[in-house]
Amino acid sequence: MTNSIFCDLAKLLGRVLLALPFILAGWAKIGGYAGTQAYMESAGVPGILLPLVIIVELIGGLGVLVGWFTRWWALALAFFCLATAILFHFVPGDQGEMQSFMKNIAIAGGFFILACAGAGRMSMDHHLHSK
Numbered sequence: 001m002t003n004s005i006f007c008d009l010a011k012l013l014g015r016v017l018l019a020l021p022f023i024l025a026g027w028a029k030i031g032g033y034a035g036t037q038a039y040m041e042s043a044g045v046p047g048i049l050l051p052l053v054i055i056v057e058l059i060g061g062l063g064v065l066v067g068w069f070t071r072w073w074a075l076a077l078a079f080f081c082l083a084t085a086i087l088f089h090f091v092p093g094d095q096g097e098m099q100s101f102m103k104n105i106a107i108a109g110g111f112f113i114l115a116c117a118g119a120g121r122m123s124m125d126h127h128l129h130s131k
Helices: 003-031 033-042 047-066 070-089 095-117 124-129
Strands: none
Touching: 003 033, 003 047, 003 070, 003 095, 033 047, 047 070, 070 095
16 A cells, blocks of 8 residues: 555545544534533523534534535634633543543644645545546
C-alpha cells in the first residue's frame, strides 16, 4: 500500500470517526428538543441557539463524513468543541467533567488538523474540485 493510498484511507476513516458522534448527537437533539433546550439554559446558554447547534452537529457532521466543504465544517466543529468544553465541561474538581473537557479539546485538535489537511481524495471536495 503506498503512502498516498494509506493517507486517503486514514483521512476517510478519520472523517467517519470524527463525524459519527456529531451526526448522532444532532439527530438526538431534534427528538429531545425541549430537554436539550432546558439543559442549555441551565448552563447559561440561550436555548434559542439550539437550532444552530443542531445544524453544526448534524449538517456539519454529515459534511465532514462525506467530505463536503470539509475544511469549513471542520473549523466550525473545532470551535464548537472548544465552546462546549468550556461552557459545559470545565468543572475543576469534577474528574468526570474534566475528562469530558479534555476529550472535547482533543476532538477540536483533530478537527483543526482536518481543516488544515483537507478531506483527501475520497471526498466530495476532491471530486467537485478535480473536474
